[in-house]
Amino acid sequence: VQLVESGGDLVQPGASLRLSCAASGFTFKNYWMHWVRQAPGKGLVWVSRVSGDGSSITYADSVKGRFTISRDNARNTVYLQMNSLSVEDAAVYYCTRDAAGNIFDVWGQGTMVTVSS
Amino acid sequence: DVVMTQSPLSLPVTLGQPASISCKSSHSLAHTDGNTYLNWFQQRPGQSPRRLIYKVSNRDSGVPDRFSGSGSGTDFTLTVSRVEAEDVGVYYCMQGLHWPRTFGQGTKVEIK
Numbered sequence: 001v002q003l004v005e006s007g008g009d010l011v012q013p014g015a016s017l018r019l020s021c022a023a024s025g026f027t028f029k030n031y032w033m034h035w036v037r038q039a040p041g042k043g044l045v046w047v048s049r050v051s052g053d054g055s056s057i058t059y060a061d062s063v064k065g066r067f068t069i070s071r072d073n074a075r076n077t078v079y080l081q082m083n084s085l086s087v088e089d090a091a092v093y094y095c096t097r098d099a100a101g102n103i104f105d106v107w108g109q110g111t112m113v114t115v116s117s
Numbered sequence: 118d119v120v121m122t123q124s125p126l127s128l129p130v131t132l133g134q135p136a137s138i139s140c141k142s143s144h145s146l147a148h149t150d151g152n153t154y155l156n157w158f159q160q161r162p163g164q165s166p167r168r169l170i171y172k173v174s175n176r177d178s179g180v181p182d183r184f185s186g187s188g189s190g191t192d193f194t195l196t197v198s199r200v201e202a203e204d205v206g207v208y209y210c211m212q213g214l215h216w217p218r219t220f221g222q223g224t225k226v227e228i229k
Contacts, residue, residue: 036166044158044166044209044220060217094165103156103213105177107165 001025001106003095008111011085019080019111021095026106029053032098033071033078037091038110045091049098050078062088082113090115119144119212123221129229130200138224140193140210147190147214154213157186157195160223161206169208170195202228 007019021033035047048059048069057069068081078095092110120143130136140155147153157170168177170186173193183198197204205228210221 043223044160044211046218046220058216101152101154101213102171103154103218104158104166104211105168105171107167109165 003097003106003108005093005095005108005111008093008113010114010116012117013086013115015085015115016081016083017085017113019082019093019113021078021080021108023076023078023097026097028076029073030099033069034096034098034104035069035078035080036094036096036104036107037089038094039088039091042091047093048080052099085113085115087115089113118217119215119219121210121212121219121221123208123210123224126222126224128224128226130197130226131229132202133199136197136200136204136226138195138208138210138226140188140195140221142191142193142212144212144215145190146193146212153189155186155188155193156211156213157184158209158211158220159204159206160209161203164206166209171213197226200226200228 002024004022029052034049050057050069066084071078092112094110096104096107122141124139146155153173155173158166160166169180174186185196207223207225209223
């Protein structure tokens, strides 16, 4: 069972970025997938989730209207499209999974997003 | 949002001695299905979070039995019976009942 994030980069305020999380070793479509972020030296903050079939999506208020989560079950991959990035969005972004109340039992290694002018 | 409050935020411990972390929720985490949705995570320096305990007291596979969780309703505790060097890191509680999911601030465990 593995989750591998990618796509993190150094961008300027106002820029866009798309993160990816590739899953392997489990039946991807059976799991809700989530993004959780951690600003430098800070704690964990839940960002967004998408249901197994992609039909149900939820966002934290802090990213609503700017971030879009999606998934491709044929590629076993979940995405996070991030627009209008601000310095407050700088963080390591982790993907993790959830099924039938068994929440966040596997995490990826994280991908770092730096927002700076 | 449900507020998760951990204490202490910093915990210096002596090797081989016990350690406890408290986590208090602003709302009950007890579900009508009979479960209470409180989880504990460990984050070692430079690593991703790792789940240790789910539904208050259930240890994840591979987690040493020196780790235990207890509590109910809004008050929970993570206990390490005898701290080892590999236990250094930050510990987070997280509620899994209400949306959005929320974490405690984290408790940094270090060796004296």
